[in-house]
Amino acid sequence: MKLSRRTKVVAAVAGAASFALLAAGCSSSSGDSGSSTNPITLTVTTFGTMGFDKLYAQYEKEHPNIKVKATNIDTGDNALTDWQTKEAAGSGLPDVQAVEEGWLSKVMQVSDQFNDLKSYGANDIKSRWVDWKLKQATDKNGRIIGYGTDIGPEGLCYNSKLFKAAGLPSDRDAVATLFGGDSATWDKFFSVGEQYHKATGKAFYDQSGFIWNAMVNQQPEGYYTKDGKLNVENNADLQALWSKLGAGAAAGLSANQTQWDWGKGKAFTDGTFAAFVCPGWMLGVVQGQVKAGGGDASTGWDFANVFPGGAANWGGSFLTVPKQSKHPKEAAALAAWLTSATSQVATFQAAGTFPSVTAAQSDPGVTGASDLTKFFNNAPVGQILAERAKGVVAQYKGPDDSVIQSQVFGPSVQEIDSKKKTADQAWADAMKLLNQLVVNK
Template sequence: MTSRALRRVGLVAGIATTSAIVLVGCAGGTDGTTGDGGQITLTVTTFGTFGYDDLYAEYEELNPNINIEATNIDTGGNARTDAFTKIGAGSGLSDVVAIEEGWLGAIMEEGVAETFVDLRDYGIEDRKADWIDWKYDQVTDPDGRVLGYGTDIGPSGICYSTKAFEAAGLPTDRDEVATLLEGDWQHYFDIGRQYNAATGKAWYDHSGFVWNSMVNQLPEGYYTPDGELNVEGNAELKERFELLGAATEDGLSAASTAWNWNDGKDFLDNTFATLVCPGWMLGVAKGQIEAGGGDETNGWDFAPVFPGGPVNWGGAWLSVPETSSNKEEAAKLASWLTEPEQQVKQSAAAGNFPSTREAQETLAAEATPNEFFNGAPTGAILAARAEGVKAQFKGPQDSVIQENVFGPALTALDNKETDTAGAWTQALGLLDSVLD
């Protein structure tokens, strides 16, 4: 099988399958070449919805000596497990590895950061002005080493079902929806209670994603800026948990499965009416709606509003491991993929929002209609929603706390296996055991 045939392997769930595909992709030789005419094979591992397929093909056309073999893991959590398994083994990482914001803190830790090359050696400082300041700063360690090329950031709006809103007698025009939802989280939940009273249906898909957004808006999340754990005794965190818990107890959560949504069908049958949508979630939602049998007539739209104001959820970087046999070529590929022109194309393919200033300005100016989301100018909306966004400090176990501590507790709450107080107690117990 040729590398170009291997390039689009699709979504990979779980480490074992991913590892098998990566091993196939590396079969061309330990020096990173195919041994045929000086061709260089570069392996890339991403996760979720990156929108890189067409860009890989374009890069190969521009560089005939390069073959790209790409693996895409289904979620950022599974990608974290995959990456740290290979870091621990000292081998198996691709030439280019996507790193997610939630586990960047663990990558930046002493003893792990050294796994990746200092991209200053490959000219990243010449591009520093391309990115918004905090995106570049996040991936710069205390010694000044820069470990990744910034891809996207996660400013957020609200995805909503016009069909569900119409059934409840709520406005469906996105600007009117923005006016309706403008306010804090209490207001968002109160509108949800009105919707629930009118339809008997859930307001949001599940509590976990709402919680992630609520936490990300705080000045300090699961860690203080100096790296201290910040969960127990965090009054703001508990207050938000109780606010969400009350809404969930009132029937506003559909208890959908994260990243699956009943194979996408929950988007199409009014199982829930709203979804918190950082830019990259637009690509995820599109894929789910299509998996559930939907198309551009699905009825979902994107409102320029978010409860509580601006927030950043997610974003990624492309890094080059020290184990790569082709560091220079890998760095060239990662740099090219994150240039403004490519970030605009990536946004068109996946819906995510770029981290480079020029790409952001392009999306804001063009206001291209996104036909899949009822013609909403999603790029322009996200550009406006990015104003005032500040990145929260993410500690080394941030994503683990989100997924393995609060995730199970909120699932239990969604499924009515406990109440809000019980879910908080469960989370604190899991915190002790997971981080022990």
């Protein structure tokens, strides 16, 4: 499903050592606790750019008995493959494994292969997270197997200079009104896109895949029903949304970009498209792409408090401690520290990773000025994301959710974007892939 995400890390973190020590003192580990002269090494596997690099260094400074050896995998899909391979082999997993929301249900199928963090103090800190985030990481036996990092409420990134040149409002409040404010719909989004295309002759958004992802995530039930049954074939609501998406592509609103490859950022700086769907963590991606393409804050990207179709959440991750860890006590302490309010403020400042910890959501480090706010024309990024998070409900993600998103609908998105197939033809192709890759696998 995703994701090559986030760009850089900012700010050292202090003051959370006492919390880590509390968590560390709740149980014994199978390994040596280490010392400053002979520290133990904790291995961590993440994906994209989760904003932890400087936090690792800070943790080592505050815990001289610990060394952190981090491995970062480029995308969530590749991280899933890495985890599945090592899980099947019964060896090679790290002490702390990052898990993406889209494949959390796969992890839950083998949740007994992960440590119950209640054994390491989870009950003492479980109130820190929004309720639905904690529920996502709790298995059917009541074991908490993951500490929440970010959540992904979505707003709309747009290029104010391109909007203005097309005769559209460019002020973020006016842009929110343009799309319908609290009553924003996908019909209105595509209508504005048609206005833009008519005025400029250019595409409105980069490609259809991210829009489709948002549309699906907004439904009460996505690719699976709440009781775990497939919910795709003959789903009239999804087919209706797919038709809207196909019509937008047919009208020239999609720039037919390859997902996660925008020509080394050039598409963000040369006017290839003007609007982009943005969960919090995507803000860092946009900033990084603009800079890679030779641009900066003056390129004109802004962030509006609006999203077609209403509240939506895309993504979010968890830190788990596999049973393969030789140092579960120390690994759980590190995972707890990395997901403390202080740490989540730091990762937000780095890349817009909106906290799942409630205390961090209202922290001045999130609601106030940051490198991201300056880049996005002084937009109150944290405040907007807090508003966009209202009404978000965690959608059940089935075991093949990420496969359906990337391997079933991914090729069909390319078919409509390239105009090689109609929406109906591309949907039919997706259903064939669904039966090959999921139903009859």
